[in-house]
Amino acid sequence: MPLRFRTTASTAPIRNWLRLGWSGLGLCIVGVGLIAACLPWPVKAPHLLDLVVDEVRRSYGIALTVEGGTHVALLPFPRLNIARARLNAGTPDGELLAEGGSLSLQLSLLAILSGRIDVDALSLDGAAVTLPMSSADQRWNLPLQNIAARIRTASGAEAKPSRFTLTRATLTGIDPRDGTVQTVTGADLSLSSPFWSHRTELMARGNWHGSESRLHISGLDIAALLAGRESGFSTNTSWPAGSLALSGTMRVDGGLQMTGRAKLATRSVPETLDWSGGGVALAPLMSGATVEADFKGTGKDFLLPRMRMEVGSNRFEGAGAVSFADNRVAIQATVAADTLNVAPLVGELIGALGLSSERPDWKERRLSLGSFTAGDLDLRLSAASARIGPVLVEDIASGLIVREGSIEATIGRATLQGGVVKGRIAFGLAPDRQTTDLKMQGAFDGLDLGDLLADLGEYRWLVGAVRGTLAVESRAATMGDLVARLGGRATIASDDGAISGLDLVSLMQRERSPATDLPLQPVGRTDFARAGVSLRVKDGLCEIAEGTLTSPNLTAALGGTLSLVERRVDAQADISSQGGGPARSFEIAGPWNTIVVRPAALRRSESDPGGLAVVKPDPMRFPPKADLPGSARAYAP
Numbered sequence: 001m002p003l004r005f006r007t008t009a010s011t012a013p014i015r016n017w018l019r020l021g022w023s024g025l026g027l028c029i030v031g032v033g034l035i036a037a038c039l040p041w042p043v044k045a046p047h048l049l050d051l052v053v054d055e056v057r058r059s060y061g062i063a064l065t066v067e068g069g070t071h072v073a074l075l076p077f078p079r080l081n082i083a084r085a086r087l088n089a090g091t092p093d094g095e096l097l098a099e100g101g102s103l104s105l106q107l108s109l110l111a112i113l114s115g116r117i118d119v120d121a122l123s124l125d126g127a128a129v130t131l132p133m134s135s136a137d138q139r140w141n142l143p144l145q146n147i148a149a150r151i152r153t154a155s156g157a158e159a160k161p162s163r164f165t166l167t168r169a170t171l172t173g174i175d176p177r178d179g180t181v182q183t184v185t186g187a188d189l190s191l192s193s194p195f196w197s198h199r200t201e202l203m204a205r206g207n208w209h210g211s212e213s214r215l216h217i218s219g220l221d222i223a224a225l226l227a228g229r230e231s232g233f234s235t236n237t238s239w240p241a242g243s244l245a246l247s248g249t250m251r252v253d254g255g256l257q258m259t260g261r262a263k264l265a266t267r268s269v270p271e272t273l274d275w276s277g278g279g280v281a282l283a284p285l286m287s288g289a290t291v292e293a294d295f296k297g298t299g300k301d302f303l304l305p306r307m308r309m310e311v312g313s314n315r316f317e318g319a320g321a322v323s324f325a326d327n328r329v330a331i332q333a334t335v336a337a338d339t340l341n342v343a344p345l346v347g348e349l350i351g352a353l354g355l356s357s358e359r360p361d362w363k364e365r366r367l368s369l370g371s372f373t374a375g376d377l378d379l380r381l382s383a384a385s386a387r388i389g390p391v392l393v394e395d396i397a398s399g400l401i402v403r404e405g406s407i408e409a410t411i412g413r414a415t416l417q418g419g420v421v422k423g424r425i426a427f428g429l430a431p432d433r434q435t436t437d438l439k440m441q442g443a444f445d446g447l448d449l450g451d452l453l454a455d456l457g458e459y460r461w462l463v464g465a466v467r468g469t470l471a472v473e474s475r476a477a478t479m480g481d482l483v484a485r486l487g488g489r490a491t492i493a494s495d496d497g498a499i500s501g502l503d504l505v506s507l508m509q510r511e512r513s514p515a516t517d518l519p520l521q522p523v524g525r526t527d528f529a530r531a532g533v534s535l536r537v538k539d540g541l542c543e544i545a546e547g548t549l550t551s552p553n554l555t556a557a558l559g560g561t562l563s564l565v566e567r568r569v570d571a572q573a574d575i576s577s578q579g580g581g582p583a584r585s586f587e588i589a590g591p592w593n594t595i596v597v598r599p600a601a602l603r604r605s606e607s608d609p610g611g612l613a614v615v616k617p618d619p620m621r622f623p624p625k626a627d628l629p630g631s632a633r634a635y636a637p
Contacts, residue, residue, distance in 0.1 A: 048072075048080075049066065049070060049080075052064075052080055052105060052107075052119070053066075055118065055119055056105070056119055059118070059119060059146060059150065060119075060122075060143050060146050060147060061089065061090060061142035061143045061145070061146045062087050062088070062089065062090075062097065062143050063087070063088040063089070063090060063091050063092045063094060064082075064085060064086075064087060064103075065085065065086040065087075065088070065092055066082050066084075066085060067083075067084040067085065067086055068082060068083025068084030068085070068102075069082075069083045070082055070083070071083075078106070078107040079104055079105060079106045079107060080104070080105045080107065081102065081103070081104045081105075082102065082103040082104075082105075083102055084100065084101070084102070085098075085099075085101060085102070085103035085124075085127075086098070086099045086100075087099070087103075089139040089140070089142060089143065090142060094139070095130075095137075095139035096130050096139075097129065097130060097139060097140070097143070098124060098127040098128065098129045098130065098169075099127065099128055100126065100127055100128050101124045101125055101126045101127025101128070101169070102124070102125045102126060102127075103122070103123070103124055103125075103127075104122070104123040104124075104125075105119050105121075105122055105123075106119070106120050106121035106122070106123075106163075107119060107120060120162055120163075121162050121163040121164070121165070122163075122164050122165070123163075123164075123165040123166075123167070124165070124166050124167070124169065125166075125167045125168055125169075126167070126168045126169070127166075127169050127170075128169070128170045128172070129166070129169050129170065129171050129172070129187075130172055130173070131171055131172060131173025131174075132173055132174060133172075133173060133174055133181070134174060134179075135174075135179070137174075148222075148226050162192065162193055163190070163191065163192045163193070164189075164190075164191040164192075165189070165190050165191075166187060166188065166189040166190075167188050167189075168186060168187075168188070169186075169187045169188075169189070169206075170183065170184070170185050170186075170187070171183065171184040171187050171206070175277060182208075182277075184206040184207065184208050185206065185207045186205075186206055186207045186212075187204070187205070187206035187207075188203075188204065188205050188206065189202070189203070189204040190202070190203045190204070193222065198221050198223055198224070199218070199219055199220065199221055200217075200220045200221070200222045201216075201217065201218045201219075201220075202215070202216070202217040202218075202220070203215070203216050203217075204216075208239075208275065209274065209275050209277070211239055211240045211241075211275055212239075212240070213237070213238065213239045213275070214236075214237065214238045214239075215235070215236075215237050216235065216236045216237075217233060217234070217235045218233075218234050218235075219231075219232045219233050219234050220232075220233045225250070225251060225252050226252075228251070228252075228253035229251065229253075230249050230250070230251045231249065231250060231251065232248070232249050233246070233247070233248065233249070233250055233260075234246070234247040235247070239272070239275050239276075240271075240275070241266050241267055241268045241271040241272045241275060242264070242265050242266030242267060242268075242272050243264075243265055243266075244262070244263070244264050244265075245262065245263045246258075246260060246261070246262050247260050247261055248260015248261060248295075255298060255299050256297070256298070256299055257297070257298050258295070258296070258297045258302075259295070259296045259297075260294075260295060261292075261293075261294055261295070262291075262292070262293055262294075262295050263290075263291070263292045264289075264290070264291045264292075265289075265290045265291075266288060266289055266290075267287075267288045268287055268288060269283055269286040269287065269288070269289055270283055270284060270286070273374075278329060278375075279328075279329065279374025279375050280329050280331065280374060280375040280377075281329075281331065281372070281373060281374065281375040281376060281377035281402035282372055282377065282402060282407075283371065283372075283374060283375075284348070284371050284372060285345060285348045285349055285372070286311065286348075287312065287344075287348070288311070288312065289309065289310065289311045290309065290310040291307065291308070291309045291310075292307070292308045292309075293306060293307040293308070293320075294306045294307075300323060300324040300325045301321070301322075301323045301324075301325065302321065302322045302323070303321050304319060304320045304321060304322065304333075305319050306319065307319055307320055307333070307335070309335065312341070312344050313341050314337060314339075314340050314341060315337060315338075316335035316336065316337045316381075317335060317336060317337075318333060318334045318335030318336055319333070319334060320332055320333030320334065320335070321333075328375060328376060328404075329375040329376070330375065330376035330377075330378075331375065331376065331377050331378070331379075332377075332378045332379075333378075333379050333380070334379075334380040335379070335380070335381055335382075336381070336382045336383065337381070337382075337383045337384075338383070338384050338385075339383065339384065339385050339386070339387070340383045340385070340386035340387070340396075341386070341387055342386050342387065342388045343387065343388055343389050346388060346389075363478065363479055363480025363483075364478055364479075364480060365478060365479050366477055366478050367427075367435075367436040367476070367477060367478060367479060367482065369405055369406070369407065369427060369428075369429060369436065372402070372407060373402055373403065373404050373405055373406065373407065375402070376402060376403055376404070377400060377401065377402035378400075378401055378402075379399065379400040379401075380398075380399050381396070381397075381398050381399070381400070382396060382397050382398070383396045384396075390455045390456060390457070391416070391452070391455050391456065392455070393414050393415065393416050393421075394414070394415040394416075395413065395414065395415045396411070396413075396414045397411075397412040397413045397414070398410060398411045398412060398414070399412065405428060405429035406426065406427065406428040406429065407426065407427045407428075408424070408425070408426040408427075409424070409425050409426075410423070410424045411423045411424075416444070416447060416452070417447055417448040417449075417451045417452045417455075418446055418447070418448050418451075418465065419444050419445055419446035419447030419448065419465065419466075419467075420444065420445050420446060421442070421443075421444045421447070422442065422443050422444070423440075423441060423442030423443070423470075424439075424440070424441045424442070425438075425439070425440045425441075426438070426439045426440075430475055434477055435475050435476055435477045436475070436476065436477070436482070437473070437474075437475050438472075438473060438474045438475070438476075438482055438486075439472075439473045440470065440471070440472050440473070440488075441470065441471045442469070442470040442471075443467075443468070443469045443470070444466070444467060444468055445467040446465045446467065447465060447466050447467070447468075448464075448465055448466075449462045449464075449465075449466045449494075450462050450463045450464070450500070459500075459501065460500060461499060461500050461501050461502075462494070462497060462498075462499060462500065463497055463498040463499075463500055463525070464494050464495070464496060464497020464498060465494065465495075465497070466492055466493065466494040466497075467492070467493055467494070468490065468491050468492035468493065469489075469490065469491050470488070470489075470490045471488045471489055471490075472486050472487060472488030472489075472490070472537055473486075473487060473488055474486040474487065480565075483540050483564050483565055484539060484540040484564075484565050485539060485540065486537055486539070486540050486564060487537050487538050487539065488537045489534070489535065489536055489537065490534075490535040490537065490542070491532065491533070491534045491535070492532065492533050493530070493531065493532035493533075494528075494530070494531050494532070495529065495530050496528075496529060496530075497527075497528060497531065498525045498526060498527045498528065499525060499526045499528070499531075500525045501524070501525070502524065502525070502526055503524025503525060503526060504526040504551075504554055504556070504575055505526060505551075505553045505554060506524060507575075507584070508553075508554055508575060508577050508584065526551065527551055527552075528549050528550060528551040529550050529551055529552065530548070530549075530550045531548065531549040531550070532546070532547070532548055533546070533547045533558065534546040534547070535562070537564075540563065540564045540565045541561055541562075541563055541564070541565075542561060542562040542563075542564065543560075543561050544558055544559050544560050544561065544562070544571060547559060547571075547573075551578075552578065553577065553578055554575055554576060554577050554578055555575075555576050555578065556573055556574065556575045556576070557573070557574045558571060558572075558573050559571065559572055559574075560572055560588070567591060567592050568589070568590060568591045568592065569588055569589060569590060569592065569595055570588075570589050571587070571588045571589070572585055572586065572587055572588070572600060573585065573586045573588060584599070585599070585600035586598065586599055586600060587599070587600050
């Protein structure tokens with residue numbers, strides 16, 4: 001039987017399958033090798049570990065103590081993982097830097113190929129990091145100096161550290177502002193500086209004062225800064241109540257110098273201060289605020305040549321300066337606004353002082369300026385108009401100065417209902433450090449009191465322009481005592497005006513009898529050439545030192561007291577006709593909201609006002625700017 005051989009065509013499929021099989025086997029081997037190279041493998045190589053420990057100490061000034069297992073991985077970059085590591089400054093006996101975390105050291109591939117060990121990146125997970133615990137604590141000085149030196153002298157990828165990572169860490173150290181020990185939990189930090197760029201990026205987040213906060217810094221050229229050159233930067237910090245964004249240029253040669261643009265936005269200033277641990281003047285009176293400004297700073301002092309600020313519905317423009325020296329924020333600003341709504345600020349002040357209707361114990365509330373004077377403030381404010389509820393004030397020039405333990409507010413000039421108003425009020429901590437001093441001065445001229453009362457929704461009982469002065473002071477520890485110890489003087493006068501709702505001429509012309517003396521109806525008006533009241537204030541009681549009213553037909557004298565503590569009036573008016581005749585006396589008494597007018601001859605109790613005239617808001621009010629002839633005795637709209 002003859003032998004038969006397979007042709008080339010018949011053996012080709014077998015060779016193809018064999019080739020594919022060997023190729024697949026090779027790929028599997030390579031894949032397994034790559035996977036194995038990527039996975040960390042436990043190693044027991046004391047010599048390799050010693051080389052790494054020496055490199056960390058030489059390059060960073062950190063003594064590394066291995067307390068757990070060690071693993072090595074080759075891909076994607078050679079790295080050494082240590083289960084539990086302890087880091088000390090300088091030597092193993094040096095001050096503690098971090099402990100209890102897992103340390104991963106990425107080794108430079110170029111350094112390994114050249115026969116050296118070079119730590120290119122460092123990652124620490126779950127460690128407790130100890131920051132400086134006092135102003136004299138220098139445990140981090142050497143590591144930071146070595147890192148800076150490596151960045152400054154870097155000539156290639158093998159010499160420049162590319163990344164430092166901190167995850168799930170607990171940071172403990174002192175607050176440089178007040179020296180208290182603070183702790184940040186759950187901290188993540190990534191500092192990266194790739195070899196192909198001179199720029200450094202920092203990303204950090206952590207729980208600070210119970211709130212998660214974030215920080216992002218980009219575009220920073222650390223090598224340029226260390227060489228004394230200028231570097232650009234951009235930062236964004238956020239916390240639950242707001243955010244802060246900065247961008248511009250900076251340099252550290254001869255001290256920190258920064259120039260750029262800043263934007264601060266917060267929905268609650270007190271909440272932001274609770275988060276930051278700082279303080280500013282009048283913080284309890286502010287809610288949300290947004291500030292955009294150009295800045296130029298050296299050290300802890302910053303100039304704001306252009307500034308825009310929004311507080312509630314109010315918008316301001318101007319310039320200012322901020323200083324953080326002596327761990328106390330000092331702000332100077334000159335701002336202007338077209339319109340202001342002061343009502344929310346007044347409401348916040350009433351709430352902060354406990355004067356609201358929900359706090360009937362306001363008299364016992366202690367005066368404390370500490371929360372209002374946590375920072376310094378020197379503010380100059382001008383506005384075309386401002387509204388305090390229904391009251392409109394125009395052409396305002398005012399100032400506000402806050403220092404530790406003192407607040408002073410001034411109105412250099414303001415126009416109110418056709419008149420000019422000026423005033424000053426100052427609160428200050430008394431020398432005994434237990435009580436608060438109050439000083440208040442003011443003056444007004446040409447004020448239309450009737451229009452002002454109409455704006456406030458009250459009875460427009462006086463027609464004409466008034467002028468007056470006020471100067472009072474007090475010292476007390478509580479709001480009630482502050483009023484009870486008030487002392488000083490006050491005057492108010494008016495020329496060529498009228499009292500609306502009371503016709504004294506008609507009353508004096510009546511025949512004296514109980515039927516004609518009562519009731520006193522709030523109708524008609526009394527014109528006068530001059531009227532004035534001078535008050536002497538002592539211990540919260542206003543004594544009417546002089547009260548006069550002069551008209552072509554009669555004269556009147558007013559005497560008595562006004563109690564600021566009990567909020568009531570006890571006065572008597574004696575009215576005489578110019579042509580002679582018997583004088584008549586009337587008592588003006590009762591709480592401020594229910595004043596009773598009656599002939600002095602009748603001594604009835606306020607609980608039995610029958611037949612007595614109770615002065616209340618009149619439904620037939622004069623419209624604003626009503627111009628009635630002097631001979632008019634009654635008015636009906």
